[in-house]
Amino acid sequence: MPSVLGVLERRERVALARAEELRAELERVQAAVAEAEEVARRAVIAREETVAALAEAADEAAVCDAPAGRPAPVLAAVGLGPRVEVPLWRDGLGIEALPPDCARIVALVDQDGAGGGEGVRARRMREHLGWPASDAKEQAARFRAKRLVERGWLTEERPGLFRPRTV
Structure with missing residues (x-):
């Protein structure tokens, strides 16, 4: 044993x-x-x-x-x-200073942020702008959003996920 x-x-x-x-x-x-x-x-x-x-x-x-x-x-x-010429964001400058498509993107992202959303992707921006479904149009929306990030209107916390500018 x-x-x-x-x-x-x-x-x-x-x-x-x-x-x-x-x-x-x-x-x-x-x-x-x-x-x-x-x-x-x-x-x-x-x-x-x-x-x-x-x-x-x-x-x-x-x-x-x-x-x-x-x-x-x-x-x-x-x-x-x-x-698309996007002015630098500064206090007192409203979205009316932006080109129409960019203003609509900022408004969409702000609306999502106010509702506690996780952020907006380019596909949703393309749909919101009423553009046809295509990779090129989605890339165009993403490019505009990235330009808005560069100019201080939006933030991109994670790649491809756009959120309202932080104060």
Whole structure:
């Protein structure tokens, strides 16, 4: 008959070995999660840089090639329209100082913030503006929202999630 202490020691060794196996597996899973998050982060940056580059190219094409009063063909192709001039936010400046689409985006985000929402994404902005469902139009809404962030009208707490400006 085996001793009770011998049985308990064997169970302890088995449990410790299992715990070590699980720690090694946890490290592998954590490394895989970190790698996936890095890939996602780089994809977001690549997408944002592409939209900015397309907008910049569209702006240059509009300045160089567009007949007066009409956007250049490149602008229509990427769905960005003419460059939108957004003034820097300052006390006393209301949304009426913004271009119409930008004013509607700020009003939507402010309304969401007043209702305790988590923030507004570009798809909802595109829908609110009444633009057709397309990636280009969604990118155009996101680009405008990012410009509003740069100029102090909105904040972007997480990538692609826009909230009202914090006072």
